[in-house]
Amino acid sequence: MKQFWAFIIKEFEHIFRDMRTILLIIGIPIAQILIIGFAVSTEVKNIRVAVYDPSNDVSTQLIINHFESSRSFEVVRSLQSPDEAERLFQQNAFDFALIFSEHFDENLYHTGEASVQFIADASDPNYGNTAVAYATNILSDYQQELMQKAMASGMNSANFRIVPQVQMLYNPEMNGSYNFVPGLMGMVFILICAMMTSIAIVREKESGTMEVLLASPVKPIYIVISKMIPYFLISWFILIIILLLSIFVLNVPVAGNLIWLNVFSLIYILVALSLGLLISTLVRTQVAAMLASGMGLMMPIMILSGMIFPIESMPPVLQWISCIVPARWYISGIRKIMIEGVGVIHILKEMLILTGMAAAIITLSLKKFKTRLE
Amino acid sequence: MNSVIQASQLTKRFGNFTAVDHISFEVAKGEIFGFLGANGAGKTTAMRMLCGLSKPTSGQGLVAGYDIAKQPEEVKKHIGYMSQKFSLYEDLKVWENMQLYAGIYGMNIKQIRPKIDEKLHQLGLFDERNTFVSQLPLGWKQKLAFSVAIFHEPQIVFLDEPTGGVDPITRRQFWELIYEAADRGITIFVTTHYMDEAEYCHRISMMVDGKIEALDTPKNLRERFRAATMDEVFYQLARKGREN
Amino acid sequence: MAKLEIDGINKRYGDVQALTNISFRVNDGELFGLIGPDGAGKTTLFRILTSLILADSGEASVDGLDIVKDYKELRRHIGYMPGRFSLYQDLSVEENLNFFATVFHTTVQENYHLIKEIYQQLEPFRTRRAGKLSGGMKQKLALCCALIHKPSVLFLDEPTTGVDPVSRKEFWEMLKRLKQQGITIVVSTPYMDEATRCDRIALIQHGQILSIDTPENIRKAYPKKLYRASAPDNFSLLERLRELPEIDSVFLFGEYLHVTLKKDDKKPKDVQLQLIEPGIEDCFIDLLRQK
Numbered sequence: 008m009k010q011f012w013a014f015i016i017k018e019f020e021h022i023f024r025d026m027r028t029i030l031l032i033i034g035i036p037i038a039q040i041l042i043i044g045f046a047v048s049t050e051v052k053n054i055r056v057a058v059y060d061p062s063n064d065v066s067t068q069l070i071i072n073h074f075e076s077s078r079s080f081e082v083v084r085s086l087q088s089p090d091e092a093e094r095l096f097q098q099n100a101f102d103f104a105l106i107f108s109e110h111f112d113e114n115l116y117h118t119g120e121a122s123v124q125f126i127a128d129a130s131d132p133n134y135g136n137t138a139v140a141y142a143t144n145i146l147s148d149y150q151q152e153l154m155q156k157a158m159a160s161g162m163n164s165a166n167f168r169i170v171p172q173v174q175m176l177y178n179p180e181m182n183g184s185y186n187f188v189p190g191l192m193g194m195v196f197i198l199i200c201a202m203m204t205s206i207a208i209v210r211e212k213e214s215g216t217m218e219v220l221l222a223s224p225v226k227p228i229y230i231v232i233s234k235m236i237p238y239f240l241i242s243w244f245i246l247i248i249i250l251l252l253s254i255f256v257l258n259v260p261v262a263g264n265l266i267w268l269n270v271f272s273l274i275y276i277l278v279a280l281s282l283g284l285l286i287s288t289l290v291r292t293q294v295a296a297m298l299a300s301g302m303g304l305m306m307p308i309m310i311l312s313g314m315i316f317p318i319e320s321m322p323p324v325l326q327w328i329s330c331i332v333p334a335r336w337y338i339s340g341i342r343k344i345m346i347e348g349v350g351v352i353h354i355l356k357e358m359l360i361l362t363g364m365a366a367a368i369i370t371l372s373l374k375k376f377k378t379r380l381e
Numbered sequence: 382m383n384s385v386i387q388a389s390q391l392t393k394r395f396g397n398f399t400a401v402d403h404i405s406f407e408v409a410k411g412e413i414f415g416f417l418g419a420n421g422a423g424k425t426t427a428m429r430m431l432c433g434l435s436k437p438t439s440g441q442g443l444v445a446g447y448d449i450a451k452q453p454e455e456v457k458k459h460i461g462y463m464s465q466k467f468s469l470y471e472d473l474k475v476w477e478n479m480q481l482y483a484g485i486y487g488m489n490i491k492q493i494r495p496k497i498d499e500k501l502h503q504l505g506l507f508d509e510r511n512t513f514v515s516q517l518p519l520g521w522k523q524k525l526a527f528s529v530a531i532f533h534e535p536q537i538v539f540l541d542e543p544t545g546g547v548d549p550i551t552r553r554q555f556w557e558l559i560y561e562a563a564d565r566g567i568t569i570f571v572t573t574h575y576m577d578e579a580e581y582c583h584r585i586s587m588m589v590d591g592k593i594e595a596l597d598t599p600k601n602l603r604e605r606f607r608a609a610t611m612d613e614v615f616y617q618l619a620r621k622g623r624e625n
Numbered sequence: 626m627a628k629l630e631i632d633g634i635n636k637r638y639g640d641v642q643a644l645t646n647i648s649f650r651v652n653d654g655e656l657f658g659l660i661g662p663d664g665a666g667k668t669t670l671f672r673i674l675t676s677l678i679l680a681d682s683g684e685a686s687v688d689g690l691d692i693v694k695d696y697k698e699l700r701r702h703i704g705y706m707p708g709r710f711s712l713y714q715d716l717s718v719e720e721n722l723n724f725f726a727t728v729f730h731t732t733v734q735e736n737y738h739l740i741k742e743i744y745q746q747l748e749p750f751r752t753r754r755a756g757k758l759s760g761g762m763k764q765k766l767a768l769c770c771a772l773i774h775k776p777s778v779l780f781l782d783e784p785t786t787g788v789d790p791v792s793r794k795e796f797w798e799m800l801k802r803l804k805q806q807g808i809t810i811v812v813s814t815p816y817m818d819e820a821t822r823c824d825r826i827a828l829i830q831h832g833q834i835l836s837i838d839t840p841e842n843i844r845k846a847y848p849k850k851l852y853r854a855s856a857p858d859n860f861s862l863l864e865r866l867r868e869l870p871e872i873d874s875v876f877l878f879g880e881y882l883h884v885t886l887k888k889d890d891k892k893p894k895d896v897q898l899q900l901i902e903p904g905i906e907d908c909f910i911d912l913l914r915q916k
Contacts, residue, residue, distance in 0.1 A: 013727035017716065024715045024754075215711030219770075222675045222705040224697065225728045378696075380677040419789035420760050519664055545786070546663035546815045548830060549910050553876045560860035560877070574789050577818060580879025599880055612790050612818070619791045 010225060014233030021207070022237055029241075032203065036195040036245055040252050043187045054079055054138045055101040059086040064112035066121070070149055074105065079141045092126055102128050103138050115153075120168045127175055139173050146171055188253045189341040190314030192272065193334035195245065197279045197308055200238050202300040204283030207234050209296040218380065227376050235280045242276045243269075262348025271344060271354060274361045275337040281368035282333075288375040308334040336360045383410045385536050385568045386431065390440035393426050400426040402591035403440065408584075410536075413559060413569040415582030417611075419619055423591040424572045425541070431570070432539055433457050445536040458486070461530035461538035461567075465545060469526055471515035475506060478514060479529055486533035500528055520551030527558055537568040544578060556581050576611040585611070587618050594618050628653045628778055628809040629674070634683035636669055636832075643669045644832040647683070651778075651811055651825075656804045658823030659813040660905070666832040667813040668708055671782045674811075675705045688777050701729070704776030708783045710763050714756030718747050718766055721755050722773065729774030739806065740769045743799055761792025768799065772808075779803070781812040785819065797822045817906040828909055835912040843908050849873070850889040851907055852898035855881045869893045876910060883907060 022029055056074055060067045074080045083101050086092055092104040106124035108114065115121040125142050127135040146169050153167045208231070211217040220230055246269070253259040261268065286299045309315060311325060312334035318326055329335045340357030343349045351358075386408035393401040401423045408414045418424045429435040431444055433453030442449040445459035462468075469478050476497055483493045501507040504524055514522060523543065531538050540559075544552050559581075563569050571582060579585050579599060586596040595602055595618060599611060606614045629651035636644040644666045651657045659667050672678045674685060676696035685692045690699040712721045722744075726733045737744075743765050750758060755766060764784055771779060781800075785793045797819065800810055812823070820826050821840045828835040828843070836843055856862040863882055866875045871893040873885040884898060892898055903911075 010727055010730065013724055017713070017720075017724050020720065021713070021715055214714070215707050215709045216713060218672075218677060218707045219705060219711050219725075220728065221677055222700055222703065223725075223728050224701045224730065379679065380672060419791065420787075519662075548662035548665075548913060549817065549906050550876075550913050551662075553910075556877050557860075557863070560863075564860050574787075575816075576790050577816075577879065581877065610818075612794075615790045616794060619789065 011229050011233060014225075014229050015236055018207070018233050018237045022241070028203075032199050032241065033245060033248070035198070036191065036249055037252065039191055039195070040188070040249060040257065043191065053081050054103050054141070055083045056080050056103045056105055057084045057086050057092065057095065057101040058082055059089055059092065059104065059106045061109045062107055062111040062113075066112045066115055067107045070107075070123075070146070071105070073145050073149055074142075077141070077145060079138075080145075089124075096126070096128060102134075103142070105142070115167055115169065119166050120170060122170045122172060124172045124174060127173070135175055139171075139175075143171055187314075188249070188257070188259055189338045189345060190312070192246070192249055192341060193275070193312055193314060193338040194305065194308050195249070196242055196272070196276050196337075197282070197300075197304050197334065199242055199245065200276055200279035201283035201286065201304050202297060203238050204234050204280050205286040205290070205296040205300050206293050207238075208284070208287035209290060209293050212291060213293055221378065221380065227378055228373065231284060231373065231376060235284065238283075239273075239276060239280060242279075243273065246272050246276075259346070261345050263344035264351060267351040267354075268341070268344050271337075271340055271358055271361075274358060274365060275333065277365045278333045278337075278361055278368065281365055281372060285368055285372040285375070288372050288377075307332045311335060312338050314338055333361060333364050384408060385410050385445055386414075386570065387443040388427075388431070388440070389442070391427065391430060391437050391442050392439045393423075393430060393435065394438045399591050401430070401437075404588075404591075404593045405440075406586055406593060406596055408537075408568055408570060410568055411563050411566045413563050413571065413581065413583045415579045415585040416570060416572040416588070417574065417576070417579055417585055417615065418572075418588030419574060419615075422588040424588055427588070428539055428541065428570070428572055431456075432460060432462060459536050461533065461535040462541070463526050463530040463538065463543060464541040465543065469514045469522060469529065472513060474511050474513055475517070475525060476501065476510040478525065479532060482529045483532055488533060496532070500532065504528055520547050520554070523547060523551070523555055524558060527555065527562075531562055531567055535567065537570060538562065540569065540571045542573050542575075543571065544573075545575065576615050579611045587615065589618055589621070594621070627651065628655070629657075629685070629687050629811065631674070631685040632683055634670070634673060634680045634685060636666075636673065636678075636680050642832055644673075644680070647832075647834060649827055649834065649837050651809060654804065654807055654809055656800060656810045656812070656822070656824045658820055658826040659811065659829055660815075660817060660820050660826050660909075661813075661829035662815050665829045667829060668782055669832075670829075671705070671707075671780050671811075671813065675703055675780055676700060701774070702777050704771035704774065704779040706767050706771040706779075706781045706784060708786065710767060712755045712763070712767055712770060715754055717752050717754055718758070719751045721766060722769055725770040726773045731774045733773065736773055736775045739775055739803075740772050742802065743772075744769050759792075760788050761795065764788055764792065764796055765799075768796075772803070776808065778809045778811065781810065783813050783815065785814055785816065793819075817904070817909055820905040826905075828905075828912060830909075830913060835916075836908070840905055843905065844903055847903040847908050847911060849885045849911070851901055851903045852884045852886070852892075853878070853881045853901045854884055854896060854898055866893075866896065869896075874910075874914065878906075885911075 058071055060071065071082060075082050086104070089106050092106065095101065104126040106126065108122050111121045123146070125139055127138045150167055150169055211220070250261060254261060282304060283300065286296055290296050290299055311329040311332045314334065318329055318335065321329065336357040340354040343354050384407040389405045390403045391401060391405070392399065392403050404427060416424055416428065426435065430437050430449060431442060433449050433456035436450055444456045447455040447459065449456055473481065479497045479500065480493055483496070501510050506521065506525065509517065514525070517525065544555055559569055573579065582599065584596065584598055585602060586593045588594065597605070602614050603611065606617050608614045608617065627650040632648050634644055634647040647670060659670065661667055673680045674687060674692060676692050676699055679693065687699055688702045690702065692699060716724065722733055747762060747765055747769070750762065755763065758766065785796055788796065800812065804810055823840065825837065825839050826843065827837045854862065854866070859877065859880065859882060863875055863877065866872050866882065866884060871886055871891050873887045876883050886892065
């Protein structure tokens with residue numbers, strides 16, 4: 008046990024004496040969160056709108072006018088039927104459809120409630136979500152106007168509700184506009200854990216210290232685990248920073264249970280650490296370790312995890328492949344627990360898959376870790 | 382004396398640290414000059430200045446007739462250089478390496494081909510001309526590296542710790558190449574910290590803490606320090622340096 | 626009693642036969658030198674003996690422990706200093722030493738008497754990072770770290786390569802004192818002049834042992850008379866001697882030429898030849914030529 012502590016202390020000394028690297032691994036996630044955070048909040052303009060208006064009454068006309076006068080929207084055509092919307096969407100004739108129900112005015116004044124459907128192209132989730140948010144604003148402005156008018160005309164209990172039903176095309180999961188925070192977490196932990204652990208282990212091979220350690224009575228598992236622990240703790244620290252930043256700077260609330268969010272993330276961090284360990288058993292140089300973890304792990308995460316491209320809109324083959332990308336499960340789970348705020352029971356599948364992956368990779372890499380040089 | 386290297390009061394400072402401290406010496410044409418010293422004594426810094434790679438803080442140096450501070454490009458054209466790491470491309474064939482260096486020094490293609498063949502015959506490497514350098518034994522690499530360094534017939538060739546680790550026969554074959562080049566009038570400037578290597582040089586300078594502490598023929602140095610080997614001469618000098 | 630027994634070790638890397646049928650013994654308390662140029666197979670043999678790699682065939686035991694079967698136990702009994710500096714450059718002198726003491730289940734205090742003399746020289750730089758030490762100091766630290774668990778056999782792979790003559794001399798004196806404390810030492814070096822500092826040596830080239838004996842006996846076994854010649858211009862003398870029919874071999878040796886004759890007493894005319902005692906390097910050259 009004393010040996011083990013000596014190893015862990017040594018690892019921390021390595022890490023904290025290399026200030027440049029430590030600043031880099033903490034600085035990169037912060038910079039990414041901030042940069043993407045500001046990039047995402049850019050205004051969306053000139054959303055092309057198509058309208059289906061079967062009631063064609065005063066209210067619908069007024070609402071359409073509101074859309075037309077807004078800077079963000081531009082009504083480009085009217086539709087003959089709701090079905091036409093989906094077909095024309097595919098031809099990219101417009102970005103947003105406004106489908107009114109029949110007898111809109113009547114319903115609004117008699118039942119106090121009328122419905123309108125928004126169909127947005129969410130293949131770019133940010134764009135789609137922003138469009139829906141703007142449209143919802145216009146509706147609630149109109150609702151306010153109606154109520155003020157009604158009050159002015161002496162009605163006491165004026166209550167009008169226009170309920171928008173949102174349909175996202177191409178991305179029906181309705182990813183939150185803070186999509187990127189889970190995605191970023193999925194990426195950052197792989198970067199830090201896999202890359203840093205693999206480099207740290209391979210560095211000992213390169214510097215020749217591994218030779219001395221292997222010729223000593225130390226158990227190889229100590230060497231390996233002592234490399235993982237510091238990065239595990241650093242990753243946890245970064246997780247907390249990311250959560251604080253997203254809550255206080257980006258205003259992304261954590262809707263779900265904070266403890267389970269941490270537990271779930273730590274499982275994922277473990278997967279990333281074991282991937283780093285596996286890489287270190289396969290390569291000989293730090294450069295190779297960096298390339299393997301950089302290209303080998305980052306690219307699949309960027310492309311196949313649902314971070315940038317929604318998995319549902321991928322061809323089936325890629326969807327299957329994405330199942331072996333740990334980040335896919337992590338990002339999906341973190342979205343549920345963090346953005347949607349569902350209970351832990353709903354991410355059980357993701358959690359089990361990641362736990363299984365961690366166990367499998369650790370077993371494999373410990374088997375591959377040699378007690379000799381070759 | 383027909384000198385090809387003249388250094389006078391050559392000095393290099395890095396901040397407060399004086400790596401090379403007012404050294405002065407001359408090297409004659411065709412001489413094999415050993416430049417000795419412990420690690421960190423300033424050998425490499427001094428040699429870099431003489432090769433035109435580093436500008437002296439003060440003092441003067443003439444190499445092949447060119448001022449090392451004012452005409453470093455001319456200096457580089459007239460010298461050859463070979464280091465411990467051989468500066469050969471391991472993934473190129475023997476003749477490709479030779480062609481590359483000949484090209485670097487501006488020889489034209491027509492001259493290069495016959496000269497490469499001639500050199501290969503001389504080195505006994507003709508049958509290996511299509512071998513990748515990575516597959517050559519250490520001793521052959523060494524020979525090849527040396528012949529590449531003098532391919533453009535420089536006036537001076539700088540050898541930076543050239544013969545570590547080879548077997549005694551290969552090592553002697555290498556020194557024969559050096560003697561042969563010196564015989565043709567090429568001046569050889571060797572840095573090393575293997576003292577037995579020093580015995581092969583015509584004259585030796587011993588650097589301790591940035592200064593040249595002794596400069597003479599091996600024989601005279603041994604007599605002066607009443608030592609049986611150069612190792613002992615060095616030992617006495619370096620210890621003196623440490624006590625200071 | 627033999628501390629180290631090596632019997633018929635072979636090792637092959639692809640097309641290259643790295644070691645061929647290596648067998649020898651090292652006695653208890655001996656300072657044994659493995660002498661040969663780079664690529665001779667010294668490091669491969671050290672790695673096999675320290676259980677870091679497996680031989681293709683052959684057997685060996687260190688301190689009575691089989692290097693394959695008992696490798697875990699073996700690793701407690703040996704000290705190993707690889708060829709390149711293999712300590713943590715970003716840890717201080719003290720931290721390195723404490724770390725390696727812990728790795729070997731011991732403390733610096735427990736075996737301080739072993740390293741005391743060497744460590745005292747490092748003491749002033751206790752808190753300096755290992756990467757910032759001079760070459761000689763690094764070697765001393767590495768030696769301390771390899772000694773801290775009081776190994777019964779110490780393997781030193783080229784400890785003096787790239788180290789200046791002063792530090793080299795000091796290093797060999799340290800080894801001599803360690804030997805007096807009863808530690809068996811196996812050391813490799815490419816420098817022939819270090820051979821005489823060992824009790825016994827093995828000359829090795831191309832993975833084969835050329836000769837094993839005390840340096841004195843190896844020199845005595847030199848089969849010919851050795852002469853020395855010199856001239857103001859050694860190179861032309863060399864070329865001239867090579868042409869003479871009486872001459873067997875001529876080699877440059879510093880400012881002299883070392884010469885052997887086809888028939889020991891049939892000297893060529895008008896060349897000044899002086900009879901000398903052969904050194905280890907002459908023996909090595911002769912052994913290489915015989916092959």
